[in-house]
Amino acid sequence: MSEVSTPHVLLGLLASGGRHGYELKRAYDARLPQARPLAFGQVYATLGRLERDGMVAVTGQERDGGPDRTTYALTDEGRAALDRWLSDVEPPLPYVASTLLAKVVVALLVADVDRARSCLVAQRQAHTARLRELTGVKHAPSATLDDVVAADYAIAHLDADLRWLATTLDRVADWHREVHP
Amino acid sequence: MSEVSTPHVLLGLLASGGRHGYELKRAYDARLPQARPLAFGQVYATLGRLERDGMVAVTGQERDGGPDRTTYALTDEGRAALDRWLSDVEPPLPYVASTLLAKVVVALLVADVDRARSCLVAQRQAHTARLRELTGVKHAPSATLDDVVAADYAIAHLDADLRWLATTLDRVADWHREVHP
DNA sequence: CGCTCACTATTCACCGGGTGAATAGTGGTG
């Protein structure tokens, strides 16, 4: 549910025709501006692994008013892998990968109830602020559907955190008693 | 919001007294059974980095009916870093790190509306199933508060995904039109 | 004319996180 799979996204961007690294990076920025920023280095490294694994192949090394550039295209295997990725569901993680949760657990372990509680309260404030920010983004006149959908995603999860924070705040005293018997 | 910070968690587990790697791994499993599994190798690697950075120090190399073991303890600097980590709020990510979102974007790019829609529907099913599973975990008689709190966290986020899936399903046609003008 | 600037395009060295297998010593059981 968490880390975006860079290789598959690159395969996706290559599906609409061969491209070289630089183009891919720009396509990524254009299509997924709200996602984790992608460094150039990462593009080439990933392309290298994809080529090694037979997912993409070099289709040309031209130079056209500029530095050399090597164009990559999907292989049949690559297209199949992309297809598989799209049709497979992302299994919801069997474990909970949340710094927030880990931090509260650690706070309960090493400190007292108040410490854990203040940690939760502080977090609630930060989330609330970010929520307001995102609501702004969403309702900005310049917002495209891309932006709105992404903002909605983030908003839904911030909201989930906030609801969890609330119920956990209620439980923190009991929880502390359970951890330190 | 996503990747658990292994180093800080280890510092937290060390706060209640010096321990060696194997003990740390078991403490981790005991205290955070619902979190990302932690491999032994990772414990020692992380301890090595923490030592290099002056966060922990070796306090002994005993052998007590078994193989050698090297005990680590928090340094003052380590305790300070742990304290800082606990009091700092986790900044909600400025970007959206979701495979789910990325996959739908890619599906819209490389395929048609139906493909994107079926991807969303399939995902909805998987989430609903996992939701039922987690509700079971939460209400099991054996559930501790640890389990309940963790389950609630996961449930809140699955619910967030489901709500987002629903509104996105409604928008997918419009969105496709915006992406392919 | 030559200088610098901005853009295109790629490579490199380096780190942290993570996995799986290997190693090695010890105690108990059949």
Added chain:
DNA sequence: CACCACTATTCACCCGGTGAATAGTGAGCG
């Protein structure tokens, strides 16, 4: 005594990610 399970650590290896370096080209400008 052979084997197994447990304790404890190390190793080799990969992926993902960052920041800086390199290198060529065209445009603006004094």
